[in-house]
Amino acid sequence: MAEFMTETELRSPVVPCPGTAEERWGRADDAGPLEGHEAAALLECTRAVVDPELHAALESLPGAMRRIALYHFGRQHADGTPATGDAGKAIRPALVLAAAAALGGPAARTAAVRAAVAVELVHNVTLLHDDVMDRDTSRRHRPTAWTVFGVTDAILAGDALQALALRLLAEDPHPAAGPAAARLADCVVELCAGQYTDTNLERGAPEGVTLAEVLAMAEARTGALLGCACALGALYAGAGPGDVAALDGFGRQAGLAFQLIDDVIGIWGDPRHTGKPAGADLAARKKSLPVVAALSTGTEAAAELAELYGTPCVAGDTEGVALAALAVERAGGRDWAQAEAADRMARAVQELSRAVPDPEAAGGLLMLAEFVTRRGS
Template identity: 50%
Template sequence: MTTTDPARVREAVAAPGDDASPETWLRYAREVTDPVLRAAVSALHERARNVAGYHLGWWDEQGRPGLAGWGKAVRPALALLAARAVGGRPEVAANAAAAVQLAHDSSLLHDDIIDRDETRRHRPTAWKVFGVPGALLAGDAMLTLAVSLVQRHDLGARAAAALNEAVQQFIGGQLEDMAFEARTDVSLSECTTMAARKTGALMGVACRLGALAAGADEARATSLDAFGRALGLAFQHVDDLLGIWGDPGQTGKPAGADLHARKKSLPVVAALAAGFPESAELADQYARDPALDDAESLRHTADLVERAGGRRASADGARRHLAEALRHLDDARPAEPDARPLRALAGWLVDRDH
C-alpha cells in the first residue's frame, strides 16, 4: 500500500492562517486528505475499490469521474488541527486524517445497509447501486485499510491500538442504537452513552492521532481525545436535530427520515421521557407502522417532539457538551494562537445547518 509523504502535501497545499474560517480549514482538510485516501484505496481489490470510490464521490457507478465529494471532512480536520494545536504542522497528521476518514466511511456504508437508507450525499447509497454484499465487503475493506494506514505511519502500534479501540466503541454504539429500535423504555442516559460511543469515540481518536503525529505526550493526547469525545456528543445532538428539522437540500436526506425510521435519537428520547401529554402521543406515533407515514404525519410527529421539549433539550445539550469540550482543550495546554482554528471549528460544528 502506498502512503502520501506529508512533505509533498505541504508543498502542494498551503495551510490557512490562524484566523481562517472553519469552512476554509475544512476545505484544506479535504485537499490534504484526499490524495492520501486515493493512494490507499487504490490498493483495494478492484470491486471493493469501485464501491469505495463511488461512496467517496470520486466517480459514478460506471466509474466516470464525479464531483459528489466525501463529506465535510470533519474528522480529518480535527486530526490536522489537533496536530496544529500542540505546535505541529497540520500536514504531519495527513495519514491519521485519512485513516479516521476511512473508518468513518466504513461505518457509513454499514449504517446505510442497516438503516436501509437509500440516499446519502444527494445520491443513491452504495448498497442500492452495488447491492448489499458489495457495499458490506467494501466497508470491511475500508476499515482494515484504515488500521493498516495508521500502522504504516511512524506512530505504529500505539496509534493502531487507539484506532482499534475507537472502532470497537462505535461498533458497540451501533449495536446499542439498533437494540433501541425494539425498546420503548430507552433512557436519555442510555442514549447519551450510545452517542458517546457511536460518534464521540471516532472524533476523539481523530484528535488523539493528530496530537500524537505532532509529537504530543500521552497526557496532552488524552486531553485532546476527551475534547473530541465531548465535541462528538455536541455534534450528535446537532445531527439529530437536523435529522428531524434539517433542510433536505442541505442534509441530503429526505425530510423526517429519522422519524420515519423510528430512530430513538437524542431529541426524541428526551421528548418521550418528559412526561407531557405530547410524550404519550409521541409514543403512540412511534408504535405505528412506518408504512402509514405520510408527509403530514411526519410533520405532526416532529411537532410533538418539539412541544414535549425534545428540540430544546438537544440544543441545550449541544451547548453544554461544547463547553465541556473546550475545557478539555484547555487541559491540553494548547499552543496559542495555533489552537484558535480548532476552537472555531468546534463552535461552527455546533452552529451548523447541515
Template identity: 55%
Template sequence: MTLALAPGTTEAWDLLRRYRLLTGPRVRLAVDGLAEPVRTVALFHFGWCDENGRPADDGWGKGVRGALVLAAAQAVGGPADQALSSAAAVELVHNFSLLHDDVMDGDRMRRGRRTAWSVFGEAQAVLAGDALLALALDTLASAPPPPAVNSAATRELCRALLELVTGQGHDLAFERRGRVGLDECLAMAAGKTASLLAGACALGALSAGAAPHQVAGVRGFGHHLGLVFQLVDDLLGIWGDSRSTGKVTGGDLRRRKKSLPVVAALNSGSEAGRRLADLYGGAGPLDEDQVARAALLVEEAGGRDWAEREAARRWEHAVEQLSRAGLGAEAARGLLALAGLVTRRDR
C-alpha cells in the same frame, strides 16, 4: 454519521479545504492499491469513478474527520503533514462505516449519488467496507513516526472503532425497543457519532508526539464535540429548514426514530410525553399530520429545550477539555474553527 457543515467563516472554510487537499491524495493512494472488483466499488463510493469504472470526480466527502486530525496535531505544536497517515486512516474508517451503514439502513443515495450497495449489491459493498477498514489499519502501521507512536495510534483507532460499532448496534436495537432511557441514548450517540471525532483528535495529538494530558484533553474535546453535533443534528431533523440543512425535516419522526429530543420527551413523565409514547407505539411510518403532532408533543414535553441546553453544556465541556490540555485560544484556533463548521448550522 455524516456531518453537515455550517456557513462558518472564510478562515474555517479555507482551513478545511487546505486539510482536505492534504488528506485526499493519501486516501486515494490507499484505495488505488485494492484489487478488483473491490477497488471499483470503493472508488465509486468515493466518487472517483462511475459504476462502469470510468474516471469521475464527484467529491470524496468533506474530510472533516481527517481535518480534525491535522488541526489537533498543529494545536499541540506539530506539523500537519506528520499526521497525514492518521488523517487518511480516520477517513478510511469513516467511509467503511458509511458503506456498512447504507446497507443496514437501506439508503439508496449518499453525497448526491447512488450508494454502492444499490449499484453493486450488498455483498460487494460490505466487502469494500471491510477492505477500507483493513487499509486504515495498514496505513497507520506503515506510517513514518516511531513504532511506539504507531502502536499507540493503532490502539486509539481500534478503541474508537469498537465504540462506533457498539453505538451502531444500540441504535439498531432501539428501533425494536419500546422504552429507551436518556442515558442509554446519550451513550449510543457517544459511540455512533462522538467516538470517531474523539479518536481523530487524539490521533492528531499522538502523531505530533503530544504529552498524555494533551492527548486526553483533545480526545475529550472531540468526544463532547461529537455529542454537540448529534444533539444539533437531531434538533434540525425535527425543526430545521430542509432547504438550509439538506436534511428532510421530520424524517426521523416519520420513521419513529428515538432521537435524543424524542427520548428526552418520552422520559419526561409529562402528559405530552405519554401521548407521544402512544403515537410512537404503532407500526409503520407516521403520516404528515402525525409527524406534525409528534413534533409538537416533543416540544411540549420539554425535549427541545433539554436538547438545546445539553448541546450548550457539552460545548462548554469541549472548550474546558482544551484548557485542561494546556491549549490556549491561539493554539486551538484551528480546532475551534472546524468545530464551529459542524455544530453551528442553519435552522
C-alpha cells in the same frame, strides 16, 4: 433561544485554497475570527492535503472493491465513469491535523497526514455499514452504495476500507504509528459496541429507552471517533498521556454536540440540503436524542409522541411525520437538544484548555468545533 447552525450554513461555500499544502495551512492558521467561511477554508485545505493519500489508498483496492469505494467517495458514477461528487466535509481528518498542529506545530501536522486518512477511511466504513443497517437509500445526494451494488458488496467494501486504514498506519514509519493503530482499533471496537446498543434500543419500546442510555450510545457511535481523531493528532505531536486524554475528551464532547445537532437536522432539516426526506428519522421511528428527551418529560405531548412511535409509519405519511415533529417540539425535545449541545461544547472547550491553554494555538480545533455548532442571533 439562539439557534444552532443550520444545514445551509454547514454547507456554506468553500473558500478557494490555492498554493502548497503548507501555504494553505498557514493561511488557515492565520484565519483570525472563528467564522464559518474560514472553517470551510480549513476543511478545504484538509481535503487538498489528505485527498492524494486517500486516493492512492482507494486505488490500491482490487477492482470490485475499488469501484464501490470510489462510488461511495463520489469519485465515480455507478457505471465507473469519473464523477465529482460530494465526499463529505472532512471534519475528522481536519481534527487530526489541527490537533497535531496545536501541540506540535506544522511539522507534526505534516507527519499526521496518514493518520488523518486512516480516520477518514474508518469514518466511511461506518457510513457504508450504517446505510445497510438503517436501510438508508440516500447519502450525499446520491443513492447509497448498498442500493447500487447490493448489501453484501457494500459491507465488503466497508471491511476493505477498514483494512486500508490499519495498513496505512502499519506502514507508517512515524514512532506514533503503532500507538495510533492500537487506539484506532480500540475505537472501532467502541463504534461496534455503540452500534450494537443503538440497534437494540431501536427494537425496544419507546418508553423503555432512557436518555442516559442514548447519550452513552451517542458518545460511542459519534464521540469516540472524533475523540480518536484528536488523540491521534496529539500522538503524532509527541504529546504525553494527559494531553492525549484531554484531546480525546475534547473530541468526544464535541462529537456529542455534533450528534445532537445532527439529530435536530434529522427531524427539522431542509431536504434540499440534507439529501434525505423531511423528518426521515421520525418516519423511521428512530429514537434520536431529541425524541428520547421529549418522551422522558411525561407531558401530554410525550404521550402523543409515544403513541405515534408505537405504530409503524406508512410510506408517504407526511402528516404523521409532521405530527411527530410537532410533538417532539411541544415536549421540549428540540430545546433540550440545543441546550445540551451548548453544554457539551462548553465541556469540550474545558478539556481542550487542559492540553492547549493558548487560544491561538488551539485556534484550528476551536474553529472546527465552532463550525459544527455555530449559533446565530
